[in-house]
Amino acid sequence: GIQVEQSPPDLILQEGANSTLRCNFSDSVNNLQWFHQNPWGQLINLFYIPSGTKQNGRLSATTVATERYSLLYISSSQTTDSGVYFCAVGYNDYKLSFGAGTTVTVRA
Amino acid sequence: DTAVSQTPKYLVTQMGNDKSIKCEQNLGHDTxxxxxxxxxxxxxxxxxxxxxxxxxNETVPNRFSPKSPDKAHLNLHINSLELGDSxxxxxxxxxxxxxxxxxxxxAGTRLSVL
Incomplete structure (x- = not known):
């Protein structure tokens, strides 16, 4: 199956800092999503981004499909950004393979 | 209104028991x-x-059986629960x-098998 690698595994930020999370994948995909799992366990879809760039408030994402990677940018981080960020990729309409996640801790 | 709802939120049970988790979505999705x-x-x-x-149907023990009575519901039944199912x-x-x-x-169902 398709392999998904996320880096870094852990990230500690001071409130207000910017950061970049990376997702590398091993094969062509037609579906790529970023999720945030908050400290209460809820999984929230942040972006559907199989290619190109999108922005949503302080978050933005870029996927370079030809080079098989995606980046998630967090700007002006807040404590509510803490949690685990997952990248998930798919090569058909239904099946998503998840990376191991990046655990982000934002300190006040 | 919750879009995808699961019940129960927590499930604590003994090894060997059978349990079910229910899921319902009101988004009109077909998958x-x-x-x-x-x-x-x-x-x-x-x-x-x-x-x-x-x-x-990934490589899952056949103790796990999903059931979809309609496209808005997908339940998961687990027979003979094992510690590793937690x-x-x-x-x-x-x-x-x-x-x-x-x-x-x-929101997830946290299953603990004792």
Missing amino acids: MYWYKQDSKKFLKIMFSYNNKELII AVYFCASSQATGGGNIQYFG
Whole structure:
């Protein structure tokens, strides 16, 4: 199956800092999503981004499909950004393979 | 209104018991999923149904049996529970449009097998 690698595994930020999370994948995909799992366990879809760039408030994402990677940018981080960020990729309409996640801790 | 709802939120049970987790979505989606998240937070798909038809069945013990009475519901029944079944189980739904699908997750069911 398709392999998904996320880096870094852990990230500690001071409130207000910017950061970049990376997702590398091993094969062509037609579906790529970023999720945030908050400290209460809820999984929230942040972006559907199989290619190109999108922005949503302080978050933005870029996927370079030809080079098989995606980046998630967090700007002006807040404590509510803490949690685990997952990248998930798919090569058909239904099946998503998840990376191991990046655990982000934002300190006040 | 909760888009994807799972019940129960917590489930504590003894080894060998049989239990069910229910999932309902009110988004009008035609595809539903069950995922398992282990203690290291790794998420792996177990099953997927599209319009009540099983379309994904990963390598899961046959003690796990999904049932989809209609496209808004996907339940998961687990027989003869084992210690290794302890995990968080997530239900999700999506509307596959040919250009990919955005998956929406329920809040999860934390299963503890003692």
